[in-house]
Amino acid sequence: xxxxxxxxxxxxxxxxxxxxxxxxxxxxxxxxxxxxxxxxxxxxxxxxxxxxxxxxxxxxxxxxxxxxxxxxxxxxxxxxxxxxxxxxxxxxxxxxxxxxxxxxxxxxxxxxxxxxxxxxxxxxxxxxxxxxxxxxxxxxxxxxxxxxxxxxxxxxxxxxxxxxxxxxxxxxxxxxxxxxxxxxxxxxxxxxxxxxxxxxxxxxxxxxxxxxxxxxxxxxxxxxxxxxxxxxxxxxxxxxxxxxxxxxxxxxxxxxxxxxxxxxxxxxxxxxxxxxxxxxxxxxxxxxxxxxxxxxxxxxxxxxxxxxxxxxxxxxxxxxxxxxxxxxxxxxxxxxxxxxxxxxxxx
Amino acid sequence: xxxxxxxxxxxxxxxxxxxxxxxxxxxxxxxxxxxxxxxxxxxxxxxxxxxxxxxxxxxxxxxxxxxxxxxxxxxxxxxxxxxxxxxxxxxxxxxxxxxxxxxxxxxxxxxxxxxxxxxxxxxxxxxxxxxxxxxxxxxxxxxxxxxxxxxxxxxxxxxxxxxxxxxxxxxxxxxxxxxxxxxxxxxxxxxxxxxxxxxxxxxxxxxxxxxxxxxxxxxxxxxxxxxxxxxxxxxxxxxxxxxxxxxxxxxxxxxxxxxxxxxxxxxxxxxxxxxxxxxxxxxxxxxxxxxxxxxxxxxxxxxxxxxxxxxxxxxxxxxxxxxxxxxxxxxxxxxxxxxxxxxxxx
Numbered sequence: 001x002x003x004x005x006x007x008x009x010x011x012x013x014x015x016x017x018x019x020x021x022x023x024x025x026x027x028x029x030x031x032x033x034x035x036x037x038x039x040x041x042x043x044x045x046x047x048x049x050x051x052x053x054x055x056x057x058x059x060x061x062x063x064x065x066x067x068x069x070x071x072x073x074x075x076x077x078x079x080x081x082x083x084x085x086x087x088x089x090x091x092x093x094x095x096x097x098x099x100x101x102x103x104x105x106x107x108x109x110x111x112x113x114x115x116x117x118x119x120x121x122x123x124x125x126x127x128x129x130x131x132x133x134x135x136x137x138x139x140x141x142x143x144x145x146x147x148x149x150x151x152x153x154x155x156x157x158x159x160x161x162x163x164x165x166x167x168x169x170x171x172x173x174x175x176x177x178x179x180x181x182x183x184x185x186x187x188x189x190x191x192x193x194x195x196x197x198x199x200x201x202x203x204x205x206x207x208x209x210x211x212x213x214x215x216x217x218x219x220x221x222x223x224x225x226x227x228x229x230x231x232x233x234x235x236x237x238x239x240x241x242x243x244x245x246x247x248x249x250x251x252x253x254x255x256x257x258x259x260x261x262x263x264x265x266x267x268x269x270x271x272x273x274x275x276x277x278x279x280x281x282x283x284x285x286x287x288x289x290x291x292x293x294x295x296x297x298x299x300x301x302x303x304x305x306x307x308x309x310x311x312x313x314x315x316x317x318x319x320x321x322x323x324x325x326x327x328x329x330x331x332x333x334x335x336x337x338x339x340x341x342x343x344x345x346x347x
Numbered sequence: 348x349x350x351x352x353x354x355x356x357x358x359x360x361x362x363x364x365x366x367x368x369x370x371x372x373x374x375x376x377x378x379x380x381x382x383x384x385x386x387x388x389x390x391x392x393x394x395x396x397x398x399x400x401x402x403x404x405x406x407x408x409x410x411x412x413x414x415x416x417x418x419x420x421x422x423x424x425x426x427x428x429x430x431x432x433x434x435x436x437x438x439x440x441x442x443x444x445x446x447x448x449x450x451x452x453x454x455x456x457x458x459x460x461x462x463x464x465x466x467x468x469x470x471x472x473x474x475x476x477x478x479x480x481x482x483x484x485x486x487x488x489x490x491x492x493x494x495x496x497x498x499x500x501x502x503x504x505x506x507x508x509x510x511x512x513x514x515x516x517x518x519x520x521x522x523x524x525x526x527x528x529x530x531x532x533x534x535x536x537x538x539x540x541x542x543x544x545x546x547x548x549x550x551x552x553x554x555x556x557x558x559x560x561x562x563x564x565x566x567x568x569x570x571x572x573x574x575x576x577x578x579x580x581x582x583x584x585x586x587x588x589x590x591x592x593x594x595x596x597x598x599x600x601x602x603x604x605x606x607x608x609x610x611x612x613x614x615x616x617x618x619x620x621x622x623x624x625x626x627x628x629x630x631x632x633x634x635x636x637x638x639x640x641x642x643x644x645x646x647x648x649x650x651x652x653x654x655x656x657x658x659x660x661x662x663x664x665x666x667x668x669x670x671x672x673x674x675x676x677x678x679x680x681x682x683x684x685x686x687x688x689x690x691x692x693x
Contacts (some may be wrong), residue, residue, distance in 0.1 A: 181358070185365035188676070190668040193634070193649060197373065197661060200653050277513050281635055284515070285650060304519055304639065313523045317516050324511035 016337040023333020026326040037144040046104040048080035050097040103134040105141045105294040127311040138294035150275040156214035161221030169229020199287045228260035269331030448659040457663040468644035475567030487579025509573035515635035518566030563640045582614035623679025
């Protein structure tokens with residue numbers, strides 16, 4: 001007998017996941033990037049991090065200061081890049097600490113030589129778009145938005161899927177048939193088209209878009225979970241649980257659900273690919289997030305209207321490709337670890 | 348089995364009613380319907396002429412009231428005076444006769460507007476479909492046979508590409524690269540035919556058409572490329588691991604015969620069921636790709652009519668697409684039951 005501590009199945013699967021280098025490293029990389037992207041306002045912004053002026057320390061990144069506060073003769077917010085140069089020229093004890101990449105996604109840079117859109121250069125790594133906004137910064141902020149969007153929709157769909165799917169699978173019978181009709185009706189509505197119609201009526205913001213996408217995308221998840229529940233319900237442990245008197249809720253949530261969820265976990269990353277793709281497609285057509293939100297699809301749309309400015313198309317689509325590729329790698333690894341059917345890999 | 352099919356067809360009716368009800372409800376809550384448009388026109392007309400109608404007093408700014416009798420008359424004209432279920436049935440009745448109302452933008456019957464774009468969408472859809480299947484299925488078979496080889500790895504890269512990037516994105520990149528952007532200028536920026544198409548010779552016309560078709564069809568194919576190839580490959584490999592294949596080899600059959608005659612037929616089952624959606628694929632068009640390439644098909648019509656708030660066309664297309672999807676699902680189910688003898692529904 002070995003002296004191994006017994007390991008739960010989940011732990012084993014996690015270990016397997018970690019052993020799949022490509023998926024695991026993609027996962028780490030993506031998660032790190034995502035977490036860093038939340039610090040974007042500190043890393044890429046046209047507001048200074050710290051300003052020391054006449055003995056007092058200011059933190060403009062957290063609070064708004066008008067230009068007059070620092071002695072600038074402009075209206076509205078201070079221009080911190082100019083301030084930095086001005087202070088440097090003056091000498092003295094005033095200094096400005098700018099973020100590493102000192103441009104904001106909403107700022108129109110009209111003071112560069114030539115006309116927007118500008119080609120990539122040392123100062124602006126990916127160039128600017130037609131309104132003079134820096135592409136790299138918009139890409140970065142768009143990254144946060146895209147992934148956050150996909151994650152929230154995933155949560156919503158998982159929630160609906162679990163609730164509805166578990167009930168369908170567990171109770172079955174007439175209830176199942178009726179609700180399946182509804183699902184069939186819902187599935188027959190063309191996905192993107194209906195969303196476009198809805199979003200042309202009510203101009204959506206982030207959460208409304210999440211709601212609409214969740215409303216039309218929950219079917220896949222629900223069907224999956226329902227199938228799993230049907231399969232599990234026939235197994236012995238369910239009859240055992242019922243026979244010792246557990247009520248329906250306990251059987252569903254405590255007994256069946258943990259087993260039913262494992263194949264559904266492998267469905268998650270591919271659903272994320274779908275959601276990110278849907279958001280980018282909607283933005284590309286102009287029915288997604290409202291301007292001036294930095295979104296990849298909107299940048300590609302601009303790029304297609306200015307086809308000689310290749311950086312407007314290449315960089316957003318490149319970012320999209322890399323992101324989705326990473327998620328697909330993660331999905332492959334998750335599927336291999338959690339739901340290994342011998343020949344089901346995406347290769 | 349027959350009872351299954353009969354039941355399936357009977358179940359179409361509630362689903363159909365449900366879909367049309369949903370579309371009808373969307374139609375009602377959508378602002379800018381015909382009644383409201385007429386009211387707007389009237390209001391602006393009254394304001395322009397400086398008249399104040401009955402009920403408005405004072406300065407005349409703000410809401411100008413339209414006389415009650417005029418409102419009633421208009422309601423009766425557009426059929427809004429009847430209760431909602433009568434309106435619904437009337438709409439269904441029109442639908443059955445393919446009368447979808449008149450487009451606001453084109454002042455033509457909606458059906459004619461849609462029908463005009465029909466051939467173009469069908470053209471691209473059919474070509475894309477045929478090409479996709481004729482490339483992806485053999486590719487999948489090849490990958491299964493040469494599993495693990497360099498060819499397998501290389502084509503896997505293409506598969507990943509097709510899976511991660513949406514079709515229109517590939518189209519966009521191809522356009523920028525090859526369509527006269529900053530790089531090469533091999534293909535046109537889009538459109539269906541050149542403007543001077545009429546003036547070309549027969550050969551010229553054919554060549555011009557093909558020239559315009561290549562990039563959009565490539566974009567169409569990318570979408571199904573990944574899924575179809577991987578499906579074929581996995582299905583074939585799963586079958587190759589089965590006992591009957593082992594038996595066939597033990598009997599002494601040649602490898603070619605075993606794979607192509609025995610295993611392949613069974614692996615084609617999941618693919619054949621996808622044919623059910625052929626109908627909706629061909630006819631619905633893809634608005635994303637048509638938007639990218641400026642092709643005047645049904646997809647682009649759907650998109651522009653939403654932008655222009657041309658609601659009769661929007662809803663006509665919605666109904667058509669929904670019904671096509673529904674039919675596609677059912678045909679897929681039927682194919683599945685017909686082809687796979689293991690499926691015997693109760």
